[in-house]
Amino acid sequence: MERRGRILAVLLVMVLGYAAVALRLVYLQVYQRAELTDRAERQQERLVRLDAKRGTIYDRIGRELAVSLDVDSVYGIPSRIRNPRETAQRLSRILHENARVLERKLDGDRHFVWLSRKVDPGQARKIKELDSNVIGLQAEPRRFYPKKTLAGPVLGFTGMDNAGLEGLERVYDKHLRGASGWVVAEKDALGRTVFPGGPGFQYRLPKAGHDLILTIDEVIQHIAEKEIDAMLVRSRARGGYGIVMDPRTGEVLALAVRTIGRTTQPFNPNDPQRSRPDEWRNRCVTDAFEPGSIFKPFLAAAAIEEKKVHPLERFDCSAGKIQVADRTIKDAHENGVLTFTDVMAQSSNVGTIKVALRLGRELFSKYIAAFGFGSKTGVDLPGEIPGLVKDHRLWSGVSIASIAIGQEIGVTPLQVASAYCALANGGVLMKPYIVSEIVDRGGRESRKFQPQVVGRAISEDTCEKVSKMLQRVVEAGTGDKARPAGYTAAGKTGTAQKIDQRTGSYSKKDYVSSFVGFVPANSPRLVILVMVDSPEGVVYGGSVAAPVFKTIAEQSLAYLQVTPDDVGGRMLLVTR
Amino acid sequence: MTSRVGDIGSLVFERGRRGSVRRALVILLIVASLILYVAGKVSIVQLGYRIEALEREKKELERANRSLRIEASSLSAPARIEEIATKRMGMVRPPKENVVTVKRKAASAE
Numbered sequence: 001m002e003r004r005g006r007i008l009a010v011l012l013v014m015v016l017g018y019a020a021v022a023l024r025l026v027y028l029q030v031y032q033r034a035e036l037t038d039r040a041e042r043q044q045e046r047l048v049r050l051d052a053k054r055g056t057i058y059d060r061i062g063r064e065l066a067v068s069l070d071v072d073s074v075y076g077i078p079s080r081i082r083n084p085r086e087t088a089q090r091l092s093r094i095l096h097e098n099a100r101v102l103e104r105k106l107d108g109d110r111h112f113v114w115l116s117r118k119v120d121p122g123q124a125r126k127i128k129e130l131d132s133n134v135i136g137l138q139a140e141p142r143r144f145y146p147k148k149t150l151a152g153p154v155l156g157f158t159g160m161d162n163a164g165l166e167g168l169e170r171v172y173d174k175h176l177r178g179a180s181g182w183v184v185a186e187k188d189a190l191g192r193t194v195f196p197g198g199p200g201f202q203y204r205l206p207k208a209g210h211d212l213i214l215t216i217d218e219v220i221q222h223i224a225e226k227e228i229d230a231m232l233v234r235s236r237a238r239g240g241y242g243i244v245m246d247p248r249t250g251e252v253l254a255l256a257v258r259t260i261g262r263t264t265q266p267f268n269p270n271d272p273q274r275s276r277p278d279e280w281r282n283r284c285v286t287d288a289f290e291p292g293s294i295f296k297p298f299l300a301a302a303a304i305e306e307k308k309v310h311p312l313e314r315f316d317c318s319a320g321k322i323q324v325a326d327r328t329i330k331d332a333h334e335n336g337v338l339t340f341t342d343v344m345a346q347s348s349n350v351g352t353i354k355v356a357l358r359l360g361r362e363l364f365s366k367y368i369a370a371f372g373f374g375s376k377t378g379v380d381l382p383g384e385i386p387g388l389v390k391d392h393r394l395w396s397g398v399s400i401a402s403i404a405i406g407q408e409i410g411v412t413p414l415q416v417a418s419a420y421c422a423l424a425n426g427g428v429l430m431k432p433y434i435v436s437e438i439v440d441r442g443g444r445e446s447r448k449f450q451p452q453v454v455g456r457a458i459s460e461d462t463c464e465k466v467s468k469m470l471q472r473v474v475e476a477g478t479g480d481k482a483r484p485a486g487y488t489a490a491g492k493t494g495t496a497q498k499i500d501q502r503t504g505s506y507s508k509k510d511y512v513s514s515f516v517g518f519v520p521a522n523s524p525r526l527v528i529l530v531m532v533d534s535p536e537g538v539v540y541g542g543s544v545a546a547p548v549f550k551t552i553a554e555q556s557l558a559y560l561q562v563t564p565d566d567v568g569g570r571m572l573l574v575t576r
Numbered sequence: 577m578t579s580r581v582g583d584i585g586s587l588v589f590e591r592g593r594r595g596s597v598r599r600a601l602v603i604l605l606i607v608a609s610l611i612l613y614v615a616g617k618v619s620i621v622q623l624g625y626r627i628e629a630l631e632r633e634k635k636e637l638e639r640a641n642r643s644l645r646i647e648a649s650s651l652s653a654p655a656r657i658e659e660i661a662t663k664r665m666g667m668v669r670p671p672k673e674n675v676v677t678v679k680r681k682a683a684s685a686e
Contacts, residue, residue: 070639486672
């Protein structure tokens with residue numbers, strides 16, 4: 001009986017034990033199922049992010065200007081580090097970073113901290129050699145600009161998170177960025193990643209960013225930048241800007257922006273932290289300048305179109321000055337009686353103002369707008385401004401004279417280059433553009449940009465007359481140093497006084513010297529603008545900017561294999 | 577009688593032996609299926625490791641390829657080519673006097 005009682009007691013204990021286990025099982029499997037499944041998944045599964053490749057930026061014939069590459073970033077797991085000071089000192093020697101800053105990052109109980117982002121391959125190798133389980137490497141895409149400073153302010157740059165911050169990288173960020181993907185991978189007991197595959201395998205493939213093909217030509221861009229740099233050294237100027245455009249289409253072939261900052265080194269998008277914002281700002285679209293005499297051809301075009309003047313009509317400029325309202329405007333050099341063509345060639349303010357007064361403010365302002373001044377060109381670059389053009393009803397008595405000689409008006413270098421394209425192509429204002437194609441690697445969403453006509457500014461006949469006048473500027477006028485060897489050229493010099501910020505009046509020593517024109521004059525292939533900000537010594541556009549125009553034109557036309565049209569007796573005629 | 581008893585015994589014995597063989601076979605089948613199942617799972621895991629290793633290798637090769645392309649692109653920069661041509665090789669831009677333009681006669685004039 002006693003034995004039976006003991007057996008029953010043991011049985012009861014066992015039943016109760018099993019019941020407890022069963023109840024616990026039910027509790028875990030039924031009541032806590034969702035939470036525990038979730039926790040298990042968190043422990044066993046790992047969401048692996050698949051970064052999308054940022055699109056490549058190419059020049060017009062497919063040469064790479066901006067490319068992305070995966071590089072290593074260094075991270076640490078502070079919660080597992082026993083001696084943060086020693087680890088920080090060891091890492092400091094490899095990463096060349098402040099040991100105290102690293103120690104501060106490693107001190108604490110966080111599970112993850114970035115120690116250095118996007119390090120060099122050599123540094124990554126040394127970190128790998130440490131074979132540490134508390135310091136690791138994670139691949140991240142980094143943007144490279146293989147041509148270094150070439151077209152830096154045009155291309156812009158990206159930030160640490162790979163988003164476009166400036167230039168084309170910013171404007172086209174949506175297209176270049178693509179979409180990230182992910183895959184749910186499993187972790188084994190040692191924490192190694194296993195891709196399970198099979199049914200239920202969850203993933204989303206990353207979508208690569210689109211590529212950009214620019215209208216920029218790498219070689220012409222290099223020519224423009226090299227010549228502007230050489231000029232900056234010669235003239236000790238504060239900045240220089242060069243634009244090369246195809247007048248038939250409005251394509252921007254080169255856009256050189258050089259600003260002298262803390263160093264004489266041009267802006268390098270591979271290392272944007274070393275430069276200040278004003279060094280990477282694209283002043284060809286973000287800043288307005290008083291154009292000076294390069295604006296005179298637009299008055300000439302308007303007056304000829306309205307039949308107010310003939311290119312051969314004579315003007316007496318012998319007084320050397322003219323009174324308009326309360327202001328006396330003088331010529332830079334003494335002139336006698338000049339034809340209107342020579343008024344342009346000698347850049348006479350007096351002759352120009354006489355024609356402007358004859359044209360009248362309403363008609364003049366109509367043509368200023370027709371050439372695109374006062375409104376944005378619509379180019380695909382960030383920060384473009386429309387310039388500063390006053391409504392003609394607000395002009396003072398002297399405004400018409402000032403504007404005719406390129407004062408009291410603010411224009412961007414790109415606006416001027418675009419307007420000269422209209423003078424070169426028969427009178428049609430084209431919209432300037434810099435991206436010719438967005439290419440989808442999948443080939444589905446590719447987009448091509450075609451030349452866009454903004455409107456007709458003047459007739460072809462007027463254009464031809466103005467073109468002849470501008471040829472005269474280069475052949476026998478102030479722009480004789482702009483004449484490229486072997487080619488005819490047409491253009492205009494400009495020397496504009498800058499406003500002195502302290503006094504609010506025109507400065508006696510700071511000028512903007514410029515030359516804008518097109519080559520070959522009879523069948524223009526290129527419009528070239530050169531603008532020099534505050535040169536020292538000789539300041540005239542004909543001496544500072546015109547020689548730069550000449551060298552850019554000669555090299556670019558030779559590169560484009562444009563047949564010389566002004567070779568004198570040294571042309572051989574051969575029959576094939 | 578003996579033989580009958582022996583017959584019955586052998587019958588019982590045979591029956592018992594057939595039953596245990598069947599049982600053993602069933603167990604063997606279950607064990608084999610389990611082994612096959614586990615082997616399949618192990619094989620998937622091992623393939624997963626291989627895929628991961630190959631993915632890593634592919635990524636490294638792609639990275640090396642891209643890095644070489646960037647290097648090639650950087651080496652072909654016009655500024656570098658011009659510097660080598662003018663400074664190292666002593667090349668110069670031909671002056672105007674040395675350039676003779678050969679103009680092809682137009683087709684219509686032939």
